[in-house]
Amino acid sequence: ETGVTQTPRHLVMGMTNKKSLKCEQHLGHNAMYWYKQSAKKPLELMFVYSLEERVENNSVPSRFSPECPNSSHLFLHLHTLQPEDSALYLCASSQEAPGQGGQPQHFGDGTRLSIL
Amino acid sequence: GQNIDQPTEMTATEGAIVQINCTYQTSGFNGLFWYQQHAGEAPTFLSYNVLDGLEEKGRFSSFLSRSKGYSYLLLKELQMKDSASYFCAVVYNQGGKLIFGQGTELSVKP
Numbered sequence: 001e002t003g004v005t006q007t008p009r010h011l012v013m014g015m016t017n018k019k020s021l022k023c024e025q026h027l028g029h030n031a032m033y034w035y036k037q038s039a040k041k042p043l044e045l046m047f048v049y050s051l052e053e054r055v056e057n058n059s060v061p062s063r064f065s066p067e068c069p070n071s072s073h074l075f076l077h078l079h080t081l082q083p084e085d086s087a088l089y090l091c092a093s094s095q096e097a098p099g100q101g102g103q104p105q106h107f108g109d110g111t112r113l114s115i116l
Numbered sequence: 117g118q119n120i121d122q123p124t125e126m127t128a129t130e131g132a133i134v135q136i137n138c139t140y141q142t143s144g145f146n147g148l149f150w151y152q153q154h155a156g157e158a159p160t161f162l163s164y165n166v167l168d169g170l171e172e173k174g175r176f177s178s179f180l181s182r183s184k185g186y187s188y189l190l191l192k193e194l195q196m197k198d199s200a201s202y203f204c205a206v207v208y209n210q211g212g213k214l215i216f217g218q219g220t221e222l223s224v225k226p
Contacts, residue, residue, distance in 0.1 A: 004158070042120070043159075043203065043216040056213060090158070102147055104161035105214070 003027045006091050006108035013081065014116050021076040021111045023091030031097040032074040033105065034066060037088040049074060050097040078113075086115045120217035122204055127223045128194055135188050136220045138204035142185040147207040150178050150189045153219070154200045162189070162202075191222075199224045 004025045013019050025032065034046040048056035049068040063085075065077040074091055092105040120140045128134040140148070147166040151159040163171055165180035165187060177190040191198055201219040208215060 040124075040218070042218045043205075045213060045215075048213070058213075102149075102164035102166055104149060104164060106161070107158035109156075109158045 004091060004093055004106050004108035006089075006111050008111055009109065010112045010114075012114045012116060013078070015081060015083075017081075018077070018079040020078065021089055021091075021113075023074040023076075023108055025072055025074075025091075025093040025106070027093055027095075027106060029093035029095050029106070030071055031094045031103075032068060032071075033092040033094075034064075034074065034076050035090040035092065037090055037110070043090065047076075048097060055097060081113075081115045083115050086113055088112050120204060120206055120215055122202075122217045122220045124218065125221045125223070127225060128191075130194055130196060130224055130226050132194050134191050134194060134222065136191075136202050136222065138187045138189070138217055140185050140187070140204070140206045140217075142182065144208040145182060145185070145206060146209055148178075148180055148187050149205045149207075149214070150176075150187075151203045151205060152200050153203065159203065194224050196224050196226070198222065 007022045031050045033048050036044045045058050046060045047066045052068050063080050067075040088110045090110045091108045094103040094105045096103050122138045149164050150162040152162050153159040163178035165178050170179045175192045180187045201221050203216050203219045205214050205216045
């Protein structure tokens with residue numbers, strides 16, 4: 001039990017499909033994050049939510065749409081993705097947003113996404 | 117930019133000591149994390165440094181020099197299970213973003 005649960009673990013979709021990734025944290029944290037992890041590249045921060053408000057959007061294409069209905073749940077809605085979007089998508093949470101003390105982020109196991 | 121540099125790969129022997137270095141741009145620095153990630157698993161938190169000096173936690177230690185923009189992760193008494201990727205990540209500016217290095221893939225050999 002990592003405290004951060006992501007579903008599904010694996011997802012294969014065509015470029016015209018619409019799907020959603022789900023993340024749930026059981027740690028009582030106030031901040032949640034989406035990262036993209038591609039092979040041989042640094043983790044790329046996509047979105048940050050603090051107290052359910054989006055506080056960071058790192059120039060992510062609009063085909064990725066986040067949703068944070070409450071402090072425990074985070075979604076990433078996907079539509080008309082491209083082959084280069086194939087990657088591991090990691091969700092994380094922390095007590096507070098970065099910069100407010102040494103709050104480590106707790107990561108889920110990720111969703112391995114493959115775009116056909 | 118906020119380039120964070122660490123070696124791509126390292127190899128070490130079981131029982132030995134290995135040091136993984138990380139350099140970063142100092143402007144706006146507000147803390148540095150080290151994470152471990154085994155293949156197919158979530159990254160896990162190892163250490164946090166915001167002041168100069170050495171933080172020791174069991175077999176793992178992390179060092180920071182803010183003036184030099186330099187940190188290292190020291191792993192002692194290496195075990196096979198320490199084979200993993202190790203990421204340094206820097207917090208820039210108060211309330212700011214966390215930037216990850218590309219990770220160092222450590223292979224521990226018998």
